[in-house]
Amino acid sequence: MSEWWTYRLTSFLLFSPRTYRRLFELYNLAIWPAQIVALAVGLTVVALLVRAQPRRSRVAFALLAACWTWVAWAFLDRRYAQINWVATDFAVAFAAEAALLIVFAVVGNRLVPDRAVGLRFPIAMALVAMTVVAYPVLAKLDGRTLATAETFGVTPDPTVLATALALSVARTQVRWLLLVVPLSWCAVTGALLWAMHAVEAYVVTAVALAALALAFRKHVARVR
Numbered sequence: 001m002s003e004w005w006t007y008r009l010t011s012f013l014l015f016s017p018r019t020y021r022r023l024f025e026l027y028n029l030a031i032w033p034a035q036i037v038a039l040a041v042g043l044t045v046v047a048l049l050v051r052a053q054p055r056r057s058r059v060a061f062a063l064l065a066a067c068w069t070w071v072a073w074a075f076l077d078r079r080y081a082q083i084n085w086v087a088t089d090f091a092v093a094f095a096a097e098a099a100l101l102i103v104f105a106v107v108g109n110r111l112v113p114d115r116a117v118g119l120r121f122p123i124a125m126a127l128v129a130m131t132v133v134a135y136p137v138l139a140k141l142d143g144r145t146l147a148t149a150e151t152f153g154v155t156p157d158p159t160v161l162a163t164a165l166a167l168s169v170a171r172t173q174v175r176w177l178l179l180v181v182p183l184s185w186c187a188v189t190g191a192l193l194w195a196m197h198a199v200e201a202y203v204v205t206a207v208a209l210a211a212l213a214l215a216f217r218k219h220v221a222r223v224r
Contacts, residue, residue, distance in 0.1 A: 015083045017196040021148045024155065027079050028147055031154060035136075038153025041067065042132030042162065049166055050125050052113040061105030064163050067153040068098035075155060090185065094156075097181040101163075104174050111178075114171040120214050124169045127210060131162045135203070142199040150200070157200065160185050161207045168214035175215060183208060 028035065041063050048060035072094035080087035105111040115121050135158035136149035152158040164182040167175045186208035193201035 025147045035151045042152040046129045049113055052115045054109050054112050057112045058106050061101050061111050065098040065101035067159050068094050071156050093181050110172045110174050111170045113169045121169050124165045124214050128162045128165045131158050138200050164211035168211040
């Protein structure tokens with residue numbers, strides 16, 4: 001039996017990179033043109049969050065909750081679970097995150113973005129916009145076709161990253177509760193992407209750390 005220190009991240013992969021990318025290709029073909037609708041939803045979310053008004057924020061997070069629900073059911077449960085047993089657990093976690101977004105944002109109105117955080121607010125909003133618009137381009141940078149691209153609203157990674165960034169500048173401390181699932185997903189998928197040497201690994205890691213830093217710096221500023 002091999003010693004534990006001889007294992008690498010690739011030793012824990014349940015599937016090949018080709019199988020993983022083929023999963024996205026088949027999924028994208030099956031749901032087309034939902035990606036276009038999701039892009040429009042993402043741009044609407046950005047526009048609503050930029051205004052940082054309670055009513056608009058409710059709508060923005062309601063749309064994000066809808067995206068999390070779709071990803072939980074259509075991708076994680078019906079597709080990804082076929083090659084990764086952990087996906088079933090994350091499908092439940094994604095559904096729970098969607099419910100929490102509804103409870104705290106739509107019902108409780110506690111997730112209004114805070115403009116009074118200096119440059120952190122425009123930085124967060126710019127990163128949300130970039131995640132919504134540019135994330136699919138990473139497929140081309142990785143030498144793949146757009147058929148294998150991940151799109152906000154219908155696949156996990158860009159949906160999670162955009163939500164984490166939006167939460168990072170929310171006014172109340174409840175954002176930390178809502179960041180648990182997004183950051184946990186980033187840790188798991190980040191390790192997976194690193195094992196596959198995917199260019200998305202750098203983006204997921206960098207944006208997750210940026211969201212965490214923005215949320216933490218906001219907390220420090222309030223304490224001071």
